[in-house]
Amino acid sequence: SSGINAEYGEGRWEELYQEVKVLRKACGEAHLKTIIATGHLADLENVYKASMVSMMAGSDFIKTSTGKESVNATFPVGLIMTRAIRHYYEQTGFKVGFKPAGGIRTAKDSLQWLVFMKEQLGDEWLQPHLFRMGASSLLGDIERQLHHYCTGRYANSAYDIGM
Numbered sequence: 326s327s328g329i330n331a332e333y334g335e336g337r338w339e340e341l342y343q344e345v346k347v348l349r350k351a352c353g354e355a356h357l358k359t360i361i362a363t364g365h366l367a368d369l370e371n372v373y374k375a376s377m378v379s380m381m382a383g384s385d386f387i388k389t390s391t392g393k394e395s396v397n398a399t400f401p402v403g404l405i406m407t408r409a410i411r412h413y414y415e416q417t418g419f420k421v422g423f424k425p426a427g428g429i430r431t432a433k434d435s436l437q438w439l440v441f442m443k444e445q446l447g448d449e450w451l452q453p454h455l456f457r458m459g460a461s462s463l464l465g466d467i468e469r470q471l472h473h474y475c476t477g478r479y480a481n482s483a484y485d486i487g488m
Contacts, residue, residue, distance in 0.1 A: 344382075345357075345379050356386060357383060357385050359379040359386070359388065360388045361375050362391070362394065363390055363402045364394045380413045381413075386421065386457070388459065389424070389425045389459075391426065392459040398425030403441060407423055407441075407442070410423055410450075411446060422456060424456070424458065429460035435458055435460060435463060468480070
């Protein structure tokens with residue numbers, strides 16, 4: 326994967342295109358995921374431009390962030406990025422995947438992103454080859470929800486869940 330930060334938000338789109346193109350070539354048949362690092366870009370217009378340039382250069386997936394920044398996956402950014410994916414698909418016929426990362430901590434958060442993706446890009450983009458979530462902290466909540474489903478109560482600790 327490659328990453329885009331604030332320096333590209335200063336109009337260095339040709340440089341970004343060339344960098345991603347080199348990475349695309351180096352990947353060969355492997356999938357290239359580009360991390361847009363949206364929290365470091367100045368505005369949503371730059372998020373759109375970075376998304377489009379990344380896709381034009383050959384990215385197979387675009388990702389909102391590493392998930393470790395102070396600003397991660399937000400719905401306004403997701404809207405801009407998924408609209409860019411739709412526009413790119415309408416222009417080229419090539420489907421690019423999307424990965425929101427960071428801030429997705431609960432089962433409810435993940436369901437909101439699933440509904441969002443269905444509304445923005447349709448059922449096909451709900452499949453793992455086109456949609457992934459960066460949600461490393463989600464596992465604990467899923468375990469809590471499953472425990473509640475099976476027992477009718479929420480776990481008091483990891484011991485109740487059987488970890």
